[in-house]
Amino acid sequence: MMREAGCSEDAANAVERTPKPEGVMQAEKELDGRGWLPVALRVANPDMMLNPNISARILILGLIDGRWNGSKPPHRGKGIGHYLPRNGGDDAKNARRTVNRLDKWKLIAGYYRVFLAVILQSRLIE
Structure with missing residues (x-):
């Protein structure tokens, strides 16, 4: 915070x-x-954040546009697409910033790599 x-x-x-x-x-x-202010207090009705549909939408918006990614360069305003393979190289460490800073980034990067390998092996992505 x-x-x-x-x-x-x-x-x-x-x-x-x-x-x-x-x-x-x-x-x-x-x-x-x-x-x-914390996210829950940035909305008109903070209780709305208890609704999983609303909180999930806010999380996804933050991932896409980088709103959770800090206020200082070089990461300000960079969404997850900036850090992943199709948009700027595989930078799993800094991709983690789009959600929760670098908290447990190595563990999350491991999950990402396993998940990506399964997707690539299934030939859903070429």
Whole structure:
């Protein structure tokens, strides 16, 4: 969350290492004045995000247009198509940024490679 809002890596790491009550207060200080809101609060009715159809659409839009991909170059506004084979090379590490920064990117990249191999082997893609 803090990284998405543009806080420094050091600040985000410090909050992650801090016990929860103190970490929440520290995060509030870091986020103050940034004008950043979590996705659920960026919609007219946050309860709408509990509807799987709506939350899935928002997730897919973010994947396509790169809205979750940070606010700083070189990744700002780059959707998943930028990182995958048909649109800019196979960059599984940075493809992960389009969903959840680099959290568990190696594990997710492994899933991607296995899934892609199965698709290619089935000749659905040539």
